[in-house]
Amino acid sequence: MSVDPNAVNSSSGPGLLSRVPVLHWLRTQLFSSPLNTLLTLLTLWLLLATVPAIIDWVFLKSTITATSAQECRKVTGACWAVIVEKHRLILFGVYPYEEQWRPLLATLLLLGVIILSGIRRFWNLSLLVFWLIALTGAAVLMWGGVFGLTHVENSRWGGLPLTLMLSTFGIAFAFPLGIALALGRRSNMPAIKTICIVYIELIRGVPLISLLFMSAVMLPLFLPEGLTIDKLLRAQVAIILFAAAYMAETIRGGLQAIPKGQFEGADSLGLTYWQQTRLIVLPQALKIVIPPLVGLFIALFKDTSLVVIIGIFDLTQAAKAALVDQSWRGFSIEIYVFISAIYFVFCYSMSKYSQSLEKRLATEHQR
């Protein structure tokens, strides 16, 4: 078995191999045993078979300066010119061209508040204020109609800002709902407990797509005649309801990790249930669940791509729209790679942040 998580480098004699650092490293890391040598060679073969071809396609044989699709078809590598040509459509959808500074600003606002939430100095009530400002600001910028901004129908919103809005609004509204559900699930009152369990398990048991379909075709039937909510808002509601169930389970994990003594201590001080929850339980529980909450946000960020299926113009749908143009047909892989890269940068940096946070928070528990 080549598995040994705590492997100690085998000590070696004072030969050339152990005196030259590089050779020593090579020997212990890559050629320490026949099996390891075989694995190294196999991996090298795999890399040689794929990496040069990918580098060729992405860099060496690609073109970014081509001015037309005809020019692009002559090169064997990637045609990045299609991204140059279509980047506004991919990033901002069909938002009016002259007004596209507004979705850009909204994107920056949302990104700003996400980054701010990652800085521990702001982990207090001021964060709530920042979120309120950012969410309202983004909504005002996108919608317009006030402060001299022209009104833009939300059927014309699209691209990156929409993806960001769906996920940030989703997480922001799911948060209080999730806390309520988690507290309800741990409640002593059987009726409230049952309602919460049924809700959480029901939502977690079905795919997000079915909820989105529900928002698209069933929600209009639930509302009184004459009252209609537009498609985007309905999808946003579905995403919030979906995220809340997962959020509740994450927060419940944090609540369970709090020692019984904390509850008893709070009781003995004569705190009421709400004082106990607000002052003793939640601050500790939420701190524990911050890393999994970041994970939840990453998952939600990726999951918002599903709104494509009900025809909402998010980042992924924008890619499909860019592919509709007849003259630039056949470069879908380039566009998918570009969008994948955007998603990757967001998700990877958030997951790295969550890992480092986990490490920092973990050390504080040690005494």
Added chain:
Amino acid sequence: MMNLKNTVAAPAPKKNFSWNNPATRAIVYQVLAVALVGGVGWYMVHNTLHNLSVRNITTGFDFLTREAGFAIGEGLITFTPADTYQRAITVGVLNTLRVALCGILFATILGTIIGIARLSKNWLVRTVASVYVEVMRNIPLLLQLFFWYVIIIETMPGPRKAFHPLAGVFISNRGIQIPSVHGEGLTWLLVGLLLAVLLSLTLRVWARRRQDQTGKIFALGRSTLVLLLVTPALAWWLSGTQMSLDVPELKGFNFAGGLTLSPEFAALLFGLVIYTSAFIAEVVRSGIQSVDRGQWEAAGALGIKNSLVLRLVVLPQALRVIIPPMTSQYLNITKNSSLAVAIGYPDLVSVINTTLNQTGQAIEGILMIMAAYLTVSLSISFFMNWYNKRIALVER
């Protein structure tokens, strides 16, 4: 302390219905909550019924027996447009189960290999595995599905110039063709395989009992392997070796014979397996790492052979950590298979989507989707909870 009980008799709690009594408040809160949920529910049902009557939509499941009138690209049972909606939905369910089960199988294998590779002593293997995990789990599954689908449809050559990596395997823009086996021998082969599984389970019980009594360890792995290989082969030979290999070949513009994996199925399976295996790799890695280094050393100190340490000491403890998150990954594959609708693989969701577009029976359709996934989700989690309880650490 003994007589304390007698002297201070706890006063029976007075029945008072004031707001200060937590029990009273609990009842009031619960009544309010139930009334709220019930009221909202009633209001929505009321609106729905009104809206349906205004739009002249009939409710009920009568439409299931009507003629579907649309074709389905692929399925495990035959389907023609003249068949009923009921049969169409059955085809959809079977398609979902097919892709979910294949996905679970391959994702587990690939994920376990990559998870172990991430812990390898070999720097190169470790790094490649890490890059794979980080890239694959940070790109949305839907995008990966589109990507694989486009790769198969647009960049693969036509059937005449199909890739031919192995004998009998063709990869083209019509999907992937692999050889299939059929004939009477196949049934016997399967019977033999079933027999072998039953035999090895019996052997396992016997070996465990003998080990409990005498302490002798039986080479279970090797004998099971032999059984699994020999019994089906024997059954096949006894049945008169009636089995033929159906190798796909190019006839005209398309392939004939063999088994065809359509581009949609192949893209969906590829996407699901690659995406989920990255998550499974992390589950496996953290499971193995959760076993303390002392366990390896202690097992070594007891003189247990290296090959047995993993099986007898480390794996049983790692599995305990691995199984709950693994279950949720299996559930995720099943639920994520619903993304099939985006690339046109006829799974449950896309068949019902077509159905409700044709009939307008939106509520029934969506309820059926939800009921189907809930059934699968709840049964997998019940099974896994049972299994988890069985192998859980029994403490005091």
